[in-house]
Amino acid sequence: MTTDLLLALFTFALVSSVTPGPNNIMLMTSGVNFGFRRTIPHMLGIEFGFGILLLAVGVGLGAVIHAVPGLQLVMKVASAAYLLWLAWKIAFSKGSSEADAGVSKPITFLQAALFQWVNPKAWAMALVAMGAYVSGDSPLLSVAVITAAFLLVGIPTASIWTGFGIGLRQFLADPRRLRIFNVAMGLALVATLWPMLR
Template identity: 40%
Template structure:
């Protein structure tokens, strides 16, 4: 590792990744809501999709997709618009989530699957910004670029494990202080508002 990254650089990457994945954003707010609504166990596929899906996205961006966006910035702009619209739709869904132990005529909302969470990374504006920024800052040598990209993705993988579990567990802890379904509903509405708020800086940048 020292051949292409110093220990100081590894620490710098780790600090960057942990700070970007743990701050409030679409992934984390949705995990908090899922932990609150469905519990930790049912949120594991959602967490796993993020933990695996985002580092995989970082690898693909690092191996060439970033160049495509530099040459054709309109593609990234279109992805941002699609992602923002999707997040508004998700905010609506979260606001209307009910608790997993409530049965309403056999119909109830379901947590994200592994595949849904992994695919979501590709329409998550914050994920694109994080991936492109990390690659542009920390890929410093052409001869070792592939190893550097893999290293960045692996550190993101470890950081995502910490972040995803923390936010999902936070939702579980919140639920312990809630005594009725009405309170769950109100908190999910707050989550939906926070989800929209998390993409406002991207809209007005």
């Protein structure tokens, strides 16, 4: 991979990872409700799940999904159902004080990893990255480089969104404001379904 192509890949990985989407909305909400330390499994789950998704798309899963129209519909329905469930969970999250009492819990490593398989933005990012940056001369090496590029920018960008949430914690210490924020984030997560349903 040439230096220019590698720079373009890292730019795409950074921009697509740091822009709003389901993962980043959930990370910000988790930062508000649970703090940085309790959001780390969520961040690591995103990275693990998305890394596996990238590798799978790179070795041909994306082509199978495009070739089988019924499978695309199943993926869309599963994505919509899971996003709606997560939006409900976010909208009615109880916040950090009640979370410490066991009333509400942050998203786990496994939940975050599995979510990548039904996350429409993750699929779009993986398909575009593999379509644009895989080299015909060394396809497996370029799939590994693409995956590494996304993993290198993933934790810093996830930390930024979690940090945004932490920055809002004091303002959202008022239970009424926290409730409004959580409902707004739940609705924002539902809004991420729009591009998939068009």
